Amino acid sequence: MELANIFCVGRNYVNHAKELHNAIPQEPMIFTKPTHAAVWMNGGAIALPGAQGAIHYEGELVLHIGKDYAPGLGADDLVDQMALGIDFTLRDVQDLLKKKGYPWLAAKGFLNSAALTEFIPFPGLSACTEKYFSLKQNGKECQRGRIGAMIFPPDQLLVFCAEHYGLKAGDILFTGTPAGVGPVAAGDRFDLLWDDASLGTCTIELN
Template sequence: MIEDGGNSLSESNLLVYSNIRNIYCVGRNYASFAVEMGNKLSENPIVFVKPTHSLEPMNGNVVSLSGKHGEVNCEAELVLHIGKDYESGIQVNELVDKVTIGIDFTYRNVLNEVKQKGQPWLPAKGFRSSCTLGDFRAITGEKDLQHDFKLKKNGETLQVGNVKQMMFTLQTLIEFIAENYGLGKGDLIYTGTPEGIGKLQNNDTLEVLWGEESLGSCHIALLS
């Protein structure tokens, strides 16, 4: 393990962190989540970005978030690591070299407010420590992506998702992001969250799993 700014990271994860460029996130990619939140289904992927300063590992560490903005939600997502620069026609198994499960934290009240005003989602989605990453796993093809992923809060399962349930395939997401915004080596894609998102309380413990394998956990501190 290597110490990096007070957080202990595996050597492979430290290499990933040191080369991250853009963080793309996909909204409403599971119909079940859109229905749960009372949102309409979208004809095209909804994509937003997060700053690299929003990243946190999940290695038993404490993730500090503000409790001043009302409800804080946790949304587990399959995260793709892009291993090479995008070229037209490239396939998922050629482009993606690693995956993990991450959490997209959301200030729900803030998000509702900025959406009503037609303003960017950054205050609700891009704050410091607003997304976490579990331990990455190498993949050799799309067949490696068929596992269920899970989010547990205090030992209880909140969410279960699978790429087969996504509205937009991974190939569609990759092509859409690349054609509209650019996509290159070191970029991350948070691919969307299924139903069952959790409302956080101070001292909650979160754990993400890939199949039955735990990829990481963290403890939540909601600061007043």
């Protein structure tokens, strides 16, 4: 699948913002990743930079935009597929950038920082609200989230992205991570599940 823009939402779950001692945002916090950051969780190894301090995993629900945005359209109109993903973050680098007031690109946009499972048909917001997504690290669940716990729901996120940055077919949106983020180590195996079904796995290599 060829991707266009990769939009990501920061601090979209209250408990995640609190665990990192961040303020609860009053409007969506959007950042982007280069398309070169995308990598598929197809059971193989994913290489991450091992010499820049701590790397954290952030499991997320990912929406794929199926047609160009027009005013009045919501998630059920725009989204045709969904996946799960991991927003890998160089946490020490991010903390330093935040202190200096610099952009997050170096901490969020490095190669292989946007890991993605396979995409599956989007069943609609109502059906998704009844299900959970989860991330397992070495067989143990470390994160669990659902749409209903988001600070800013998908409809609001899509409108915000469209009005501020534009939104078109091929764009994807990482919708934010729930509480439970933590460090990555060489050899870790990650498994992303939608309800009880695994959508993708990977093993971590540190370069």
